[in-house]
Amino acid sequence: MDRYLKAIPPRAWYVAAGLLLVVYPFLTNDYWIDVANFFGIYAMLGLSLNIIVGYAGLFNLGHAAFYAVGAYTTAIINTTFHVPILWLVPLSALTAAGFAYLIARPILHLRGDYLCIVTIGFGEIVRITLVNNPLGLTGGPNGVLGIGRPSLFGLIIKQPLHFYFLIWAFVLLIVLGTKRLEESRIGRAWNYIREDALAAAAMGIDVARMKLLAFVIGAALAGVAGNIYASKMAVISPDSFTFWESVVMFSIVVLGGVGSIPGILVGTFGMFVLPELFRGFSSARMLVFGAAMIAMMIFRPQGLLPSQRWRRAMVDETVGLPAAGLSKTS
Amino acid sequence: MALLEVENLHIFYGHVHALKGITFHVNEGEMLTLLGANGAGKSTILRAVSGLLRPRQGRIVFDGKDITGLPAHQIVRLGVSHAPEGRKIFPTLTVEENLNLGAYSRWRDRTGVEESRRLVFRLFPRLAERRHQLAGTLSGGEQQMLAISRALMARPRLLLLDEPSLGLAPLLVRAIFKTIKEINAQGVTTLLVEQNARLALKLAHRGSVLETGNIVLSGTARSLLADERVRKAYLGER
Numbered sequence: 297m298d299r300y301l302k303a304i305p306p307r308a309w310y311v312a313a314g315l316l317l318v319v320y321p322f323l324t325n326d327y328w329i330d331v332a333n334f335f336g337i338y339a340m341l342g343l344s345l346n347i348i349v350g351y352a353g354l355f356n357l358g359h360a361a362f363y364a365v366g367a368y369t370t371a372i373i374n375t376t377f378h379v380p381i382l383w384l385v386p387l388s389a390l391t392a393a394g395f396a397y398l399i400a401r402p403i404l405h406l407r408g409d410y411l412c413i414v415t416i417g418f419g420e421i422v423r424i425t426l427v428n429n430p431l432g433l434t435g436g437p438n439g440v441l442g443i444g445r446p447s448l449f450g451l452i453i454k455q456p457l458h459f460y461f462l463i464w465a466f467v468l469l470i471v472l473g474t475k476r477l478e479e480s481r482i483g484r485a486w487n488y489i490r491e492d493a494l495a496a497a498a499m500g501i502d503v504a505r506m507k508l509l510a511f512v513i514g515a516a517l518a519g520v521a522g523n524i525y526a527s528k529m530a531v532i533s534p535d536s537f538t539f540w541e542s543v544v545m546f547s548i549v550v551l552g553g554v555g556s557i558p559g560i561l562v563g564t565f566g567m568f569v570l571p572e573l574f575r576g577f578s579s580a581r582m583l584v585f586g587a588a589m590i591a592m593m594i595f596r597p598q599g600l601l602p603s604q605r606w607r608r609a610m611v612d613e614t615v616g617l618p619a620a621g622l623s624k625t626s
Numbered sequence: 627m628a629l630l631e632v633e634n635l636h637i638f639y640g641h642v643h644a645l646k647g648i649t650f651h652v653n654e655g656e657m658l659t660l661l662g663a664n665g666a667g668k669s670t671i672l673r674a675v676s677g678l679l680r681p682r683q684g685r686i687v688f689d690g691k692d693i694t695g696l697p698a699h700q701i702v703r704l705g706v707s708h709a710p711e712g713r714k715i716f717p718t719l720t721v722e723e724n725l726n727l728g729a730y731s732r733w734r735d736r737t738g739v740e741e742s743r744r745l746v747f748r749l750f751p752r753l754a755e756r757r758h759q760l761a762g763t764l765s766g767g768e769q770q771m772l773a774i775s776r777a778l779m780a781r782p783r784l785l786l787l788d789e790p791s792l793g794l795a796p797l798l799v800r801a802i803f804k805t806i807k808e809i810n811a812q813g814v815t816t817l818l819v820e821q822n823a824r825l826a827l828k829l830a831h832r833g834s835v836l837e838t839g840n841i842v843l844s845g846t847a848r849s850l851l852a853d854e855r856v857r858k859a860y861l862g863e864r
């Protein structure tokens with residue numbers, strides 16, 4: 297199947313995807329537009345977590361915490377000081393990033409599985425703190441109500457259709473931004489660190505700083521997603537930022553293909569849109585997810601649309617093609 | 627003038643006391659070889675010098691500057707480059723990408739990096755032919771050439787080589803050692819760790835013999851080649 301997919305030039309893919317993106321909302325109703333809206337928000341979350349898990353190779357199962365920090369920053373400041381939602385985008389990014397900086401610094405030296413456990417704990421601490429309503433800021437279990445709507449050039453964004461274009465504009469920006477990042481010197485450093493941190497350090501890469509940077513950038517983007525989510529929902533509560541949310545984000549990255557941007561979009565589709573299509577089975581949702589993850593790990597551990605590096609590694613190990621031929625196609 | 631001075635170096639891995647007060651120096655332009663059996667602590671010394679391990683006690687001075695406890699990435703920038711044991715190349719990157727990694731800290735110096743690349747390809751023409759090939763598909767000898775080349779891409783003043791002969795056919799070992807000699811002759815001070823004592827002593831100016839974390843013998847390469855104990859223990863003579 298891969299061969300047929302590869303035969304289509306990438307530009308054709310982009311044009312088709314762009315066209316679909318623009319015409320889609322005019323072909324469906326509000327319900328399906330909102331499905332696409334949440335797809336977009338989760339795509340942002342997946343892309344942001346991909347920086348931490350996919351690029352830097354750091355297991356983070358508490359990503360919902362950064363999403364929550366972004367959402368609550370926007371919600372609290374908007375409801376108390378009436379600062380416009382879109383002005384709060386950079387602020388939400390900044391608070392989530394600052395939070396990640398404080399949290400990640402002391403724990404980044406931990407090995408994969410330990411880091412994973414600590415991030416789970418951290419995610420729960422954030423959620424419980426929100427429930428406990430510190431200083432009367434977060435509204436406890438009920439959360440924050442009456443969050444404002446974004447407005448752009450005098451247009452108040454309220455209808456699903458308007459949100460659709462706002463959200464997907466952000467997704468597009470984040471896709472382009474992470475693409476740039478991936479190809480930059482920083483992106484390459486993450487790549488080396490993920491493959492062999494000790495060798496990377498020996499070659500002059502500041503491993504600790506680069507890991508921290510991945511956490512901070514990933515968190516900042518999750519904060520942006522939080523801002524949009526808060527204004528889309530108008531109400532947020534700790535229930536939206538549970539461990540399950542972190543699991544879904546992590547699964548998006550693993551399902552789609554670690555480190556691959558198209559993979560994240562496919563993974564989001566798999567994790568979010570498919571269950572929506574099969575709503576009838578919603579009681580068995582967890583079971584289906586579990587079975588799907590196990591099947592993935594057995595049949596396609598590199599994800600549905602893996603990054604090129606993964607693809608190379610898999611071919612290299614499993615088929616052992618003559619290298620000269622390999623290098624020409626990649 | 628000593629380019630590298632190591633003084634009373636102690637390294638622990640948890641409770642394992644791997645280096646028990648090592649003192650030696652490497653003069654500018656010289657090649658020093660560290661000999662010793664498996665587990666003697668040779669690789670540990672290199673890891674300490676390049677900043678991958680933190681000494682419990684002791685001092686490491688490079689070019690008159692105390693670098694004890696400095697993180698690895700800063701030490702690379704000062705001009706110390708480490709080709710680690712077992713090569714540690716990146717198998718899913720191409721030869722060229724591996725070389726680029728070696729020049730990671732020199733990203734502002736494009737022309738200099740280009741120059742280093744040319745130098746490396748001149749030293750190892752086989753790498754030039756295979757520059758777009760995945761490093762994991764290279765032969766063992768070529769991977770070793772790549773590991774040395776990658777270390778050279780940082781334009782080091784001090785090159786740390788950890789068992790470049792490991793697992794290679796004798797003919798290939800000789801070819802690689804010839805190139806190491808050439809690199810050293812061009813002014814790159816070299817600290818060579820080897821189990822192949824005979825070849826290493828033919829190449830190096832001086833040598834030190836390591837046994838379970840202590841230096842037990844030091845001298846010129848010639849004197850070590852003639853030494854009774856070395857001949858018995860490391861050159862397989864009786």
Ligand SMILES: Nc1ncnc2c1ncn2[C@@H]1O[C@H](COP(=O)(O)OP(=O)(O)O)[C@@H](O)[C@H]1O
Nearest residue numbers: 639642644662663664665666667668669670671
């Ligand atoms: N990562 C490690 N953890 C624990 N002990 C180690 C580690 N690396 C090396 N050692 C121990 O330190 C000693 C020196 O090892 P090493 O420097 O690798 O020896 P050499 O390079 O001379 O073969 C050995 O006893 C070895 O078992």
Ligand SMILES: [Mg+2]
Nearest residue numbers: 668669670711
């Ligand atoms: Mg060793």
